[in-house]
Amino acid sequence: MSNPHTFHTDHLLQASDPLMPRKSDEDLFRESTMTFGEHLEEFRSCLFKALLWLVAGFLAGLVVARPVVHFIQGPIEGALTEHYKNAAIEKLKQMEEKGLPLPGTAEQLAGLVAQPNNLLPEEVFLDPSELLGQSRQLYGDLVQSRTEAIELLQKADPLLRRKQLPAGDPKSKLTREERDQASQAVRLLEPADAEIEGSKRGFTQEDLDRIVETIKAGKDLPKDELARIVEATKTQETRFREDLARARKATELFDSTRPPQRGPREELERDDLARIFLWKPIESDPRIQTRALGAPEAFAIYIKASLLVGVLIASPGIFYHIWYFVAAGLYHHERRFVYTFGPFSLALFFAGGALVFFFVFQIVLRFLFTFNAWLGIGIEPRITEWLGFVLILPLGFGIAFQLPLVMLFLERIGIFNVEAYLSKWRIAVLVIWVVAMLLTPPDPGSMILMGIPLMVLYFGGILLCRYMPRRKSPYDEPED
Numbered sequence: 001m002s003n004p005h006t007f008h009t010d011h012l013l014q015a016s017d018p019l020m021p022r023k024s025d026e027d028l029f030r031e032s033t034m035t036f037g038e039h040l041e042e043f044r045s046c047l048f049k050a051l052l053w054l055v056a057g058f059l060a061g062l063v064v065a066r067p068v069v070h071f072i073q074g075p076i077e078g079a080l081t082e083h084y085k086n087a088a089i090e091k092l093k094q095m096e097e098k099g100l101p102l103p104g105t106a107e108q109l110a111g112l113v114a115q116p117n118n119l120l121p122e123e124v125f126l127d128p129s130e131l132l133g134q135s136r137q138l139y140g141d142l143v144q145s146r147t148e149a150i151e152l153l154q155k156a157d158p159l160l161r162r163k164q165l166p167a168g169d170p171k172s173k174l175t176r177e178e179r180d181q182a183s184q185a186v187r188l189l190e191p192a193d194a195e196i197e198g199s200k201r202g203f204t205q206e207d208l209d210r211i212v213e214t215i216k217a218g219k220d221l222p223k224d225e226l227a228r229i230v231e232a233t234k235t236q237e238t239r240f241r242e243d244l245a246r247a248r249k250a251t252e253l254f255d256s257t258r259p260p261q262r263g264p265r266e267e268l269e270r271d272d273l274a275r276i277f278l279w280k281p282i283e284s285d286p287r288i289q290t291r292a293l294g295a296p297e298a299f300a301i302y303i304k305a306s307l308l309v310g311v312l313i314a315s316p317g318i319f320y321h322i323w324y325f326v327a328a329g330l331y332h333h334e335r336r337f338v339y340t341f342g343p344f345s346l347a348l349f350f351a352g353g354a355l356v357f358f359f360v361f362q363i364v365l366r367f368l369f370t371f372n373a374w375l376g377i378g379i380e381p382r383i384t385e386w387l388g389f390v391l392i393l394p395l396g397f398g399i400a401f402q403l404p405l406v407m408l409f410l411e412r413i414g415i416f417n418v419e420a421y422l423s424k425w426r427i428a429v430l431v432i433w434v435v436a437m438l439l440t441p442p443d444p445g446s447m448i449l450m451g452i453p454l455m456v457l458y459f460g461g462i463l464l465c466r467y468m469p470r471r472k473s474p475y476d477e478p479e480d
Contacts, residue, residue, distance in 0.1 A: 062306045079365035109121065153237040163182075350398070411465040
């Protein structure tokens, strides 16, 4: 890379003529002359190393891409949640104004929609006769199941009591059929956690399974455990009898209140149906979730998110190798400019991106969804379109936020000065709004949210040009 035989005549001329002015900065390339091929080889090496960093970052991104995709969906899911909440509250108010029956006032129901309840109402219509018929059928099945269970417990009670007899008593032995009846009765017992109930008389599910297997095998159980089983079966029988009594009363009520059947020519109208509201958690509403229209789309999003995360993770290594190649061709004072303004530029870029993600997205989406509600158009956001929106808008804001540095650069090279910036501020504002229009989606909300910060940054750039001291050029000759 370095050529020690490179010969420079400037130093000989300065040594022979002491009156010749010396440069304030030495030539840093006097011992690092490279051929064009050597430059290409160095560039290829740096580019290859940067690519290795990118591949390593991509592999790391494959691990964390899933939570990143969920994080990216946060703004649009939040905006959709607020949109459907507002739509539900507005619909309840309209129904109240029309005098339609509601389970409460619109204000009371709005409390269910708002936090922390986060419930959405769904209006459905039911045929009362169908509802009563289905309920009658359910309670009729309950009457039958409870009757069969009580009969089984009654048959098993003497069998379990026979197991309590002494082992030598022939009555303590049960036939296979009797053992099956006794084990089925034990299976009807409800398992209970003895620690939670504060009593050791309950049976856990593991205890019941063990007891059933022991009875089926014809083996003996401890006498105290058998006594607890007999007591538990009697308690369970009492509960089933209570359930049976309530179920029979319910079936009698349904039979007495069943509406008359409609004739074959009688039409069913909307007024004949009962309006009820079903409340469901808003997080389970499929409308607030982004959608993929094709099978490969979700996989493509996963790869894109992995690549995005990989670039962010590998960016220090990538920038290091790029800077290693570029810095070799810069003077010391030129590197100092990069060290000074590089972090400033990066901070402005991330400030623009953060402004978009944590503030602009919500306002822009709320504005756009307002038009959907006004026009009566449903919203089905695609994850691919949203990911592109997420990438483009922060990138545009980040680039636009470099305005103060661009102004400082133009002022330092002599194209503009502070007086020109101040005198032409009206034209600058017009240009800012044109740029904001080009770098944002076609909605006035995002354009305004970019234009106003850029106007602030424009006057901030003027202050930067005025109060940031100039450095003396390293090529200026010393004064006599």
